[in-house]
Amino acid sequence: MAASSNKEKSMFSFFQIIEEHHDDQIPVSKTSPQDAEIGEVREENQKLKHTLSTVLKDYKSLQMHYNDFFQQEFPKSSENLVTDHQEGDGNELICLSLGTLSSNKEKDSPKKVNCFGKSKGGDDEQELKLGLGCQFDMNKDENSKNLELPVPSLKSERREDDDLLDQIPLKKARVSVKVVCDTQTMNDGCQWRKYGQKIAKGNPCPRAYYRCTVSSSCPVRKHVQRCAEDKSVLITTYEGTHNHPLSASATAMASTTSAAASMLKSPSSTSQPGTSASSTTTFSGHHGMTYNSMPPHQYPIYLPNTTISTYQSHPTITLDLTSNPHFNRSTSSNFLRTQPRFSSSSCINFSSPSSSSSMESNYKNPIKFSYLGNPTPNEAFYQKPSYDNFKISSSPPSQNHPPETITTLTSNPSFRSALAASITSLVRNVGSGAKI
DNA sequence: CGTATTTGACCGGCGC
DNA sequence: GCGCCGGTCAAATACG
Numbered sequence: 001m002a003a004s005s006n007k008e009k010s011m012f013s014f015f016q017i018i019e020e021h022h023d024d025q026i027p028v029s030k031t032s033p034q035d036a037e038i039g040e041v042r043e044e045n046q047k048l049k050h051t052l053s054t055v056l057k058d059y060k061s062l063q064m065h066y067n068d069f070f071q072q073e074f075p076k077s078s079e080n081l082v083t084d085h086q087e088g089d090g091n092e093l094i095c096l097s098l099g100t101l102s103s104n105k106e107k108d109s110p111k112k113v114n115c116f117g118k119s120k121g122g123d124d125e126q127e128l129k130l131g132l133g134c135q136f137d138m139n140k141d142e143n144s145k146n147l148e149l150p151v152p153s154l155k156s157e158r159r160e161d162d163d164l165l166d167q168i169p170l171k172k173a174r175v176s177v178k179v180v181c182d183t184q185t186m187n188d189g190c191q192w193r194k195y196g197q198k199i200a201k202g203n204p205c206p207r208a209y210y211r212c213t214v215s216s217s218c219p220v221r222k223h224v225q226r227c228a229e230d231k232s233v234l235i236t237t238y239e240g241t242h243n244h245p246l247s248a249s250a251t252a253m254a255s256t257t258s259a260a261a262s263m264l265k266s267p268s269s270t271s272q273p274g275t276s277a278s279s280t281t282t283f284s285g286h287h288g289m290t291y292n293s294m295p296p297h298q299y300p301i302y303l304p305n306t307t308i309s310t311y312q313s314h315p316t317i318t319l320d321l322t323s324n325p326h327f328n329r330s331t332s333s334n335f336l337r338t339q340p341r342f343s344s345s346s347c348i349n350f351s352s353p354s355s356s357s358s359m360e361s362n363y364k365n366p367i368k369f370s371y372l373g374n375p376t377p378n379e380a381f382y383q384k385p386s387y388d389n390f391k392i393s394s395s396p397p398s399q400n401h402p403p404e405t406i407t408t409l410t411s412n413p414s415f416r417s418a419l420a421a422s423i424t425s426l427v428r429n430v431g432s433g434a435k436i
Numbered sequence: 437c438g439t440a441t442t443t444g445a446c447c448g449g450c451g452c
Numbered sequence: 453g454c455g456c457c458g459g460t461c462a463a464a465t466a467c468g
């Protein structure tokens with residue numbers, strides 16, 4: 001537990017470093033021959049900031065959308081959420097959910113509705129929470145002001161969808177994650193116990209069933225199956241909501257799936273579950289995500305290669321991470337294109353661990369992950385090709401490495417949020433055994 | 437010996 | 453009603 005807390009601290013330190021660099025404004029000589037390049041980078045930076053701002057706006061919109069829905073459906077529970085979601089002192093507070101409350105069983109179990117209270121360790125400045133809902137306590141800065149979007153009349157727009165949904169009894173939501181993975185199961189930071197295996201129809205590869213064993217009462221289950229078309233692709237399907245705190249690494253994965261689950265809860269993004277066994281709505285568009293059936297101001301969330309479907313009355317959202325257009329082509333790609341210009345004498349990397357948490361040490365395949373520090377030489381560490389040499393330079397500039405680019409980048413809370421997303425992606429990659 | 441995994445049996449939902 | 457199929461249970465087995 002202590003080690004898990006250390007990881008969160010590491011992440012916090014990481015942001016602290018970024019913040020320090022934000023404060024550390026290094027003057028740039030106006031007469032520098034690099035002015036042209038600086039201007040170019042500035043322009044690129046502006047574009048990047050704009051993109052990030054757009055993403056955050058959309059997220060904020062989704063959050064309000066979700067809160068609105070949640071308060072309607074579960075007014076008492078939402079009060080708890082609101083009270084838990086407090087202290088806007090700049091610390092990020094994240095409530096995560098996976099799945100829906102559509103199941104009666106879950107309604108009977110109050111533990112699935114509430115967020116977990118703050119940990120007593122007062123030194124944990126940043127805290128991750130699990131529970132229903134996904135909430136960010138944004139810093140009250142200029143950017144968050146920008147995020148105050150006028151929310152369209154969601155209720156009226158939603159009603160039609162809700163009526164449609166009400167006609168079809170849906171079971172617990174599921175989130176499928178497709179990753180390229182050579183190991184038997186993708187390591188998502190959680191602890192699982194296998195309880196069954198089946199040969200599913202249409203796929204010669206057996207499907208393994210796992211339940212979460214971090215807590216004996218945790219209802220979360222997952223099943224893992226190799227893709228029939230491409231055996232290197234592992235399809236992991238999650239169902240249920242963790243009723244216990246998660247390690248930072250597990251939280252990262254959960255945040256991805258919870259975001260997807262939130263998408264399922266978003267009426268405008270929910271596919272119309274037809275009477276057939278499976279119906280699919282695909283979301284696509286810029287940032288590698290597609291969307292349809294919704295006006296531009298309502299794009300609920302940005303996830304790459306996302307598909308929503310229903311299978312046997314289970315609303316299922318599939319995150320296809322076998323390719324990552326979101327990360328490769330959009331905001332982060334801009335960032336990655338610029339980063340090689342920076343030196344890396346002091347870098348933040350996501351590579352091998354210097355230690356593993358006590359929690360994860362119990363795992364069969366403990367996730368190898370650290371936010372800060374140098375790689376341990378003897379450790380094999382992994383990364384997907386698209387993240388090769390993913391580093392954020394925090395070093396003083398050298399040669400043609402304009403200092404204010406990174407400074408401006410890191411000064412933006414949007415950037416930090418995007419960075420959190422990238423961490424999630426990296427956890428995913430490490431878990432899937434991709435090389436770093 | 438305790439815990440995790442395997443595997444056949446069983447159950448419930450769904451379509452015909 | 454019957455069969456198929458996905459999902460779960462639980463006894464047997466493996467493992468550390």
